[in-house]
Amino acid sequence: MNWSWAYFFEYLVNDLMIRGAWTTIWLSVVSMVLGLGLGVVAAMFKMYGNAVLRVIAEFYIWLFRGTPVLIQLVIIYTGLPQIGIRLTVIESAIIGLALNEGAYLAEIIRAGIMSVDRGQNDAARAVGMSWRERMWLIILPQATRTIIPPLGNQFNGMLKTTSLASVISMEELMRNAQMLAQIEFRVLEVYLVAATWYLILVTIWGLIQQRIEAHYEKPFGPAAAVSPDAKKQIEKAMGAGHV
Numbered sequence: 139m140n141w142s143w144a145y146f147f148e149y150l151v152n153d154l155m156i157r158g159a160w161t162t163i164w165l166s167v168v169s170m171v172l173g174l175g176l177g178v179v180a181a182m183f184k185m186y187g188n189a190v191l192r193v194i195a196e197f198y199i200w201l202f203r204g205t206p207v208l209i210q211l212v213i214i215y216t217g218l219p220q221i222g223i224r225l226t227v228i229e230s231a232i233i234g235l236a237l238n239e240g241a242y243l244a245e246i247i248r249a250g251i252m253s254v255d256r257g258q259n260d261a262a263r264a265v266g267m268s269w270r271e272r273m274w275l276i277i278l279p280q281a282t283r284t285i286i287p288p289l290g291n292q293f294n295g296m297l298k299t300t301s302l303a304s305v306i307s308m309e310e311l312m313r314n315a316q317m318l319a320q321i322e323f324r325v326l327e328v329y330l331v332a333a334t335w336y337l338i339l340v341t342i343w344g345l346i347q348q349r350i351e352a353h354y355e356k357p358f359g360p361a362a363a364v365s366p367d368a369k370k371q372i373e374k375a376m377g378a379g380h381v
Contacts, residue, residue, distance in 0.1 A: 141326060141327070142324070142327060145322070145324045145327040146327045146330060146331060149318065149322075149324070149327055149328055149331040150331050150334065150335075152318065152331075154314045154317065154318050155311070155314060155315065155318065155331055155332070155335060157309075157314065158309065158310055158311035158312070158313065158314030158315065158332075158335075159311050159335045159338075159339065161308075161309060161310040161311065161314075162297060162300050162301075162310045162311040162335075162336075162339065163297075163339065165231060165232065165235070165300050165303065165308070165310055166293065166296045166297050166300055168232055168236075169231075169232055169235035169236045169239060169296060169300070170236075170239060170292070170293050170296050172232065172236035172239075172240070173235070173236045173237075173238070173239030173240040173242075173243055173296075174239075174240070174243055174289075175240070176236060176237065176239075176240025176241075176243070176244070177239070177240045177241075177242070177243025177244040177246070177247050178243075178244075178247055179195075180195045180198055180199060180240060180241070180244035181195075181243075181244045181245075181247040181248040181251070183195035184196060184199070184244065184248060185248055185251065185252075186269075195244070198240075198241060198244075199241045199244050199245065201241075202237055202238050202240070202241035203241045203242060203245075207234065207235070207238040207299060207302055208302045208305060210234045210237065210238055211230065211231065211234040211235075211302060211303060211305060211306050212305065212306065214230045214233055214234045215227065215230035215234075215306040216306075218230075227303075227306055227307055227308050228308065230306055230308075231300075231303040231306065231308040231310075234303075235296070235299065235300065235303070238299075239292065239296060242292060243289065243292060246285055246288045246289060246292070247281075247285060249284070250281035250282070250284040250285035251277060251278075251281045253281060253284045254276075254277050254280045254281050258276055258277065258280065259272055259276065259277060262275070262276045282354055283354050283355065286350060286351055286354050287347075287351060290343075290347035290350065290351070293343060293347075294340055294343055294344070294347070297336065297339050297340055297343065298336060298340070300312075301336075304316060311332055311335055311336065312332060315328050315329060315331070315332035
C-alpha cells in the first residue's frame with residue numbers, strides 16, 4: 139500500500155476524526171474532574187480518617203493502581219451486567235477512567251499535603267484554627283504548588299488513556315480511527331492522522347499547563363506586588379537590624 143499525502147490531509151479534517159477528537163477532550167475532562175474528587179476523598183481518608191476509612195482508601199488505591207485500566211473498563215462494561223448493574227458505553231468509560239485516575243491522584247494529593255512544613259499546621263492550630271480552616275487556608279494553598287505539575291502530567295496521560303475506551307466501543311478518537319480505517323482501507327494514513335490529533339491535543343494542553351504552573355509559582359499574598367525598589371529597602375532595613 140503506497141503512502142498518500144492527499145488521503146492524510148483529507149482524513150485530518152474528516153468529520154469522523156474531528157468528532158472523535160472532541161469526544162476525547164470532553165471524556166478526558168469529565169473523567170479527570172471526577173477522578174480529582176475521588177483522589178481528594180481517598181487522600182483525606184488515608185491521611186486523616188479512622189482505621190476503617192484508611193483501610194477502604196488503601197484498598198481502593200491498591201486495587202486500581204495495581205490492575206490495568208483496560209481490564210477495569212472491560213469488567214465494568216461486561217462484568218457488572220452479570221450482577222444486575224447495566225451501564226451504557228459512555229457511563230462505563232467515564233466511571234472506569236475516573237476510578238483509575240482517582241487512585242493515582244490520591245497519592246499525588248497526599249504527597250503534596252505532606253510536602254507542607256508541619257510547622258505551618260502547628261502554627262495555625264496554635265492560633266485556634268479548626269482542621270477545615272487549616273486545610274483550606276494554610277495547607278492546601280501551599281500544597282497546590284507541588285500538586286499542579288504532576289496533576290497536569292496526569293491529564294496529559296488521560297488524553298491518551300482514553301484510547302483504551304475503544305475496546306468497549308466508546309466512539310472517541312481511537313475508535314473512530316479504527317472505523318475509518320475499515321471503511322477506507324488506508325490504515326497507515328488514518329492511524330498517523332490519529333497520532334497527529336493526539337499530538338495536537340497534548341501540545342495545546344502543554345501550553346495551558348505552562349501558564350497554570352507559572353501562575354502558581356507566584357508568591358502568595360501582598361509580597362507578590364512589592365516593587366523591586368521596595369524589596370531593596372526592606373532588605374536594607376533587615377540588614378541594619380530595623381526589622
